[in-house]
Amino acid sequence: MKIFEEIIMSKLTVFFQILTKSVFKPKLVKDLVEERKQSNEDEKHKNHHYKYDFHSIEEFLKIIFPNYDFKKYEHEINDLEIEVKKFFTELETQKYPSKKKPYPTSYSINSDSRRLLYYLCRILKPKIIVETGVAYGISSAYILKALQKNDFGTLYSIDSVFRPWQTEKMIGSVIPKNLRDRWNLVIGKSADELQNLFNGVGKTDIFIHDSSHTYRNMMFEFNIALEKMNENGIIISDDILGNDAFYDFTNKNNLKNHIIEVDENVGLGIINKI
Numbered sequence: 375m376k377i378f379e380e381i382i383m384s385k386l387t388v389f390f391q392i393l394t395k396s397v398f399k400p401k402l403v404k405d406l407v408e409e410r411k412q413s414n415e416d417e418k419h420k421n422h423h424y425k426y427d428f429h430s431i432e433e434f435l436k437i438i439f440p441n442y443d444f445k446k447y448e449h450e451i452n453d454l455e456i457e458v459k460k461f462f463t464e465l466e467t468q469k470y471p472s473k474k475k476p477y478p479t480s481y482s483i484n485s486d487s488r489r490l491l492y493y494l495c496r497i498l499k500p501k502i503i504v505e506t507g508v509a510y511g512i513s514s515a516y517i518l519k520a521l522q523k524n525d526f527g528t529l530y531s532i533d534s535v536f537r538p539w540q541t542e543k544m545i546g547s548v549i550p551k552n553l554r555d556r557w558n559l560v561i562g563k564s565a566d567e568l569q570n571l572f573n574g575v576g577k578t579d580i581f582i583h584d585s586s587h588t589y590r591n592m593m594f595e596f597n598i599a600l601e602k603m604n605e606n607g608i609i610i611s612d613d614i615l616g617n618d619a620f621y622d623f624t625n626k627n628n629l630k631n632h633i634i635e636v637d638e639n640v641g642l643g644i645i646n647k648i
Contacts, residue, residue, distance in 0.1 A: 409586060422618045424621065430486070476541065502576070504529075509545070515549045518556055529556060530558045532562065569598055605647065610643070630646040
């Protein structure tokens with residue numbers, strides 16, 4: 375009962391902050407209304423029942439990359455794991471929503487998914503990576519660590535200041551300073567910025583969707599990304615189980631894909647262009 379009451383109070387706090395702080399920010403109100411509209415539309419796009427192709431990242435890696443020993447990469451991220459744990463330990467003392475804690479900790483990509491991103495970047499050695507959705511920057515940090523080890527590649531990220539208590543300062547705040555030289559952050563909604571970003575960077579090796587997981591936004595990002603991927607490029611999407619976007623997109627375009635069960639029972643989708 376207490377947990378239920380805490381959830382209700384948290385939602386009421388969020389609603390109150392949005393209401394009071396958005397009075398003089400009509401664009402913010404417009405964006406919030408649009409987000410709610412798209413979320414409601416998702417009820418019409420929840421007909422497909424997904425099945426996992428792999429029940430762990432270890433299973434996926436063993437089948438797709440049988441000749442790689444991933445244990446050699448594990449020690450490379452030990453120091454980053456320590457920094458991330460310290461960051462979130464300190465964050466737990468802060469109240470959400472606030473400028474010091476603008477995102478719920480659940481927004482951050484889970485440990486399985488971020489390790490997979492690291493391994494893929496170390497193996498594929500991408501030149502150009504584009505991601506949408508940064509929040510505290512967990513996935514960005516692991517990608518950038520891999521690029522540093524590769525001594526090659528650049529990460530381009532898009533995220534927006536979407537709530538009254540969010541600030542540009544906190545976007546990617548977990549990323550260590552020594553990893554930021556290969557990072558370019560674009561502030562704005564993917565609906566407004568993604569096409570221009572792809573036009574600017576050219577053919578892309580990896581695209582990662584982790585922004586708003588509505589059907590409409592996922593289909594929008596997938597379609598733009600497909601046009602801009604290299605011949606052997608891949609599209610990665612977190613949280614695909616909430617609607618039919620991943621299924622509809624891959625079926626329509628006859629794309630090879632894999633669905634991996636990762637930590638916290640989240641579906642991670644990987645799409646091969648060919």
